[in-house]
Amino acid sequence: MGKHKKHKHGHRSSSSSSSSSSSSSDDEYKHLPKEERKMRKKMKKQMKKGKIPHGVGMPGAGYPGAVPAGGAGYPGGYPPGHGAMPPAGSGYPATGPGYPAGGQGYPSAAPGYPAGGVPPAAGYSAGGFAPPPGGAPGYPAQPQPGYPQAPGGGYPGNVPPPAQYPGSTQQGGYPGQGQGGYQGQTGYPGQPAASAGYPGQGGYPGQQPGQGGYPGQQPGQGGYPGQQPPPAQVGVPGQQSYAPQGQTGYGQAPGGVPSATAGMGNLQIGGGSMGDIPRPTIRPANPFNCEADTKTLRSAMKGIGTDEKAIIQVIGHTSNKQRQEILIMFKTMYGKDLISDLKSELSGDLEELILALFKSTEYYDAWCLNKAMKGIGTKESILIEILTTRTNAEIRGIKAAYKQHFGRELEADCASETSGHFKRLLVSCCQANRTELTDSQRQMLMQRGPEAVVDRALAQQDAQTLYKAGVKKFGTDESAFLSVLSIRHENQMRATFEEYQKLSGKDILSSIGSEMSGDLEDGFKAIIMSAKNRPKFFSDKLYEAMRGMGTDDSTLIRIIVSRSEIDLQNIKDQYQRDHGKSLNAAVSSETSGDYKKLLLAIVGQ
Numbered sequence: 001m002g003k004h005k006k007h008k009h010g011h012r013s014s015s016s017s018s019s020s021s022s023s024s025s026d027d028e029y030k031h032l033p034k035e036e037r038k039m040r041k042k043m044k045k046q047m048k049k050g051k052i053p054h055g056v057g058m059p060g061a062g063y064p065g066a067v068p069a070g071g072a073g074y075p076g077g078y079p080p081g082h083g084a085m086p087p088a089g090s091g092y093p094a095t096g097p098g099y100p101a102g103g104q105g106y107p108s109a110a111p112g113y114p115a116g117g118v119p120p121a122a123g124y125s126a127g128g129f130a131p132p133p134g135g136a137p138g139y140p141a142q143p144q145p146g147y148p149q150a151p152g153g154g155y156p157g158n159v160p161p162p163a164q165y166p167g168s169t170q171q172g173g174y175p176g177q178g179q180g181g182y183q184g185q186t187g188y189p190g191q192p193a194a195s196a197g198y199p200g201q202g203g204y205p206g207q208q209p210g211q212g213g214y215p216g217q218q219p220g221q222g223g224y225p226g227q228q229p230p231p232a233q234v235g236v237p238g239q240q241s242y243a244p245q246g247q248t249g250y251g252q253a254p255g256g257v258p259s260a261t262a263g264m265g266n267l268q269i270g271g272g273s274m275g276d277i278p279r280p281t282i283r284p285a286n287p288f289n290c291e292a293d294t295k296t297l298r299s300a301m302k303g304i305g306t307d308e309k310a311i312i313q314v315i316g317h318t319s320n321k322q323r324q325e326i327l328i329m330f331k332t333m334y335g336k337d338l339i340s341d342l343k344s345e346l347s348g349d350l351e352e353l354i355l356a357l358f359k360s361t362e363y364y365d366a367w368c369l370n371k372a373m374k375g376i377g378t379k380e381s382i383l384i385e386i387l388t389t390r391t392n393a394e395i396r397g398i399k400a401a402y403k404q405h406f407g408r409e410l411e412a413d414c415a416s417e418t419s420g421h422f423k424r425l426l427v428s429c430c431q432a433n434r435t436e437l438t439d440s441q442r443q444m445l446m447q448r449g450p451e452a453v454v455d456r457a458l459a460q461q462d463a464q465t466l467y468k469a470g471v472k473k474f475g476t477d478e479s480a481f482l483s484v485l486s487i488r489h490e491n492q493m494r495a496t497f498e499e500y501q502k503l504s505g506k507d508i509l510s511s512i513g514s515e516m517s518g519d520l521e522d523g524f525k526a527i528i529m530s531a532k533n534r535p536k537f538f539s540d541k542l543y544e545a546m547r548g549m550g551t552d553d554s555t556l557i558r559i560i561v562s563r564s565e566i567d568l569q570n571i572k573d574q575y576q577r578d579h580g581k582s583l584n585a586a587v588s589s590e591t592s593g594d595y596k597k598l599l600l601a602i603v604g605q
Contacts, residue, residue, distance in 0.1 A: 279569035281604035284319040293318065294329040297338065306345040308594040315357050316601030320565060323358050349553045350595040356561045357602075362397035363405060365390070368558055369398070370406050370413075378417045380519045382558075385541065387414075387429040388526040389534065395432035421478040422519040428486040435489045445491070454495040462488070463499035466511075471504050476515040485527050493531040535570040538563060539578055542571070542586075551590045556599070560587075564602050572603065 032040070293314045300307035315323065330338040342354055356364055365386050372382035390398065402410040411430040415423055437445065437453060444452040462484045469480030488496065497508045504511065512524050529537040538559050545552040545559075563571060575583040587599050 278567040280565045281568040281572070282317075282319060282564040282602060284322055285317055288318065288322055290322070290325045290329050291333070293322075294326050294333055297326065297330065298334060301341050301345045308346075308350070309597075311342075311354070312594060312598045312601060315354060316598055320357070320361055324360060327358060348595070349557070349591075350593070350598065352554070353557050353561070353595060353598055356557055360401070361562070361565075362394070362401040364562065365394070365398045366402040366405060366410070369410065370402065370408075373413050373417045380418065380422070381522065383414065383418075383426060384519070384523050384526045385558075387426060388523060389530045389537065392432040392434060392436055395430065399430065399432070418519070420520070421482070422523060424479075425482060425486070425520065425523045428482060433487070435487055435492070437489055437491070450491045450494070453489075453491050455492065456495060456499075459492065459495035459499045462496040463503050466496070466500055466508070467503050470511055470515045471506065478516070478520065481512075481524060485524060490531040493528070497528070497532065533574075535567060535574040536578070538567075538571045539574040539583075542575060542583065543579060546586055546590045553591075556587070556590075560599060560602055568603065 296310055296314050300310040314326075318326070327338050330336065339355065339358060342358070343351065346354060359367060368382055369386060372379040386398070387395065399410045402408065402413075411427055414426040414430060418426055441453045465480055465484055469477035484496065485493065500506075500508050500511075508528055509525060512521060512528065516524060526537065529540075541555060542559055545555040559571075560568065572583045575581075575586070579586075584600060584603055584605065587603060588596060591599055
């Protein structure tokens with residue numbers, strides 16, 4: 001607060017005699033109400049006699065009632081300085097820990113002070129706030145209206161300046177200051193963490209318990225009225241929200257409270273290079289109008305010709321579950337099977353792609369497996385791709401769908417179409433019995449990283465088993481490899497591969513390549529790649545499908561459709577890193593027409 005000039009009075013003598021002193025006092029307090037003038041004269045006499053400390057409650061060189069910062073103030077003057085509470089004497093209501101709770105308090109003391117307090121002088125707001133611009137009548141203009149800047153940028157132990165109460169128009173306030181909010185709050189936007197203030201403060205009158213803002217704020221909102229709430233977190237498992245691309249995890253929420261997404265970067269999908277959280281490219285349409293979409297598809301196939309653009313618009317922007325609802329709605333509204341209508345209207349790769357999108361995920365995998373084993377010859381690569389990369393729950397769903405739609409047992413068909421150790425590998429996969437993380441282990445993984453869910457001693461033991469069964473043995477004990485690689489979860493296998501590298505000096509993939517061949521080699525490599533980096537496994541498959549002359553459209557369709565609601569965005573990122581070209585560009589150069597348009601709609605721009 002700036003210094004103010006003292007009023008000059010027409011004294012004929014500078015003597016300190018009682019008569020001149022009395023005259024000076026009269027002149028000094030003549031502008032005040034009679035009762036206050038008497039009180040101040042009395043206090044001044046008591047000061048001279050040493051009965052009360054000099055300067056307490058007396059007018060300073062500025063506004064009436066002002067005292068030096070930090071001193072004990074007089075009701076009607078400025079609040080005390082940093083760290084002090086307002087006096088609970090005759091001016092303010094009795095205070096508890098923090099600001100007054102209930103009806104009185106800041107701001108709402110419109111009628112003035114309670115009985116016993118001294119009303120503010122003309123031109124000054126209740127509580128000793130700054131005078132209106134231009135100063136009050138009879139007092140010199142002040143260079144700095146308002147409070148002095150409190151140390152540290154905040155207002156612990158004090159009240160904020162008037163411009164920061166609800167309804168004020170002056171800009172500013174707490175956001176952006178170095179200090180945090182009151183203790184127990186999460187801090188205001190832009191602040192690092194809550195600092196010490198009033199312990200256990202519950203906010204101002206009218207707030208909900210535990211709320212940290214001013215009256216009228218929504219629960220959990222961290223700023224003053226008019227501020228925008230902080231952006232919502234994203235990427236929580238099980239919700240339709242996803243982590244920002246390229247971000248590997250989140251730290252602590254403001255105020256030291258662990259974020260709901262803290263440690264998400266420790267989650268890995270087969271050891272993706274960024275520790276990626278699975279990120280799909282297709283999400284449920286929102287809003288979704290099943291009836292309207294059904295009518296759109298009906299209109300697109302009605303009459304002469306087919307409106308492929310309308311079909312792509314519906315199919316390419318809905319989830320698999322929503323497409324199943326459309327199938328039922330179509331039959332309900334028109335008494336016809338949508339799949340049959342689509343088959344009659346479409347052909348070629350576009351037909352295969354659209355029909356794949358309308359199959360449930362379990363049925364589509366079962367359909368692909370059945371097709372791979374149907375007729376003369378078997379496409380072992382498809383059996384490997386599906387059975388070595390699916391979770392236990394997914395494999396159980398595939399087996400049920402296979403039985404339902406084809407009336408056969410998947411395991412029996414795999415066994416009849418293959419032989420030797422490769423047959424045993426596929427039969428092992430069909431058991432859907434691989435160790436998987438429990439919910440508590442997933443939580444540990446999120447919070448502490450992979451080592452929290454890894455048994456390092458077991459990893460060293462398994463590495464010894466693999467080493468003795470391969471590199472150190474004349475010939476290869478394939479059963480030993482299967483006994484380890486068929487039952488361990490991904491994080492445990494990655495630890496085993498690390499220990500194997502230390503022990504043998506060779507990468508596990510290169511050892512498999514030198515110890516095995518054919519379908520068995522491909523099968524074990526698929527298990528290892530799926531554990532180490534599943535997006536890379538699929539990225540490489542897509543690259544091979546589009547490499548050289550011609551395109552393996554069935555592989556292109558199968559991978560893009562089956563991974564679109566799981567981790568296709570991760571696969572896209574991996575493809576870009578490995579090949580220096582986006583998956584979108586590769587698909588666009590290898591396909592054409594409506595088939596290309598629908599593929600690109602699924603892949604995402």
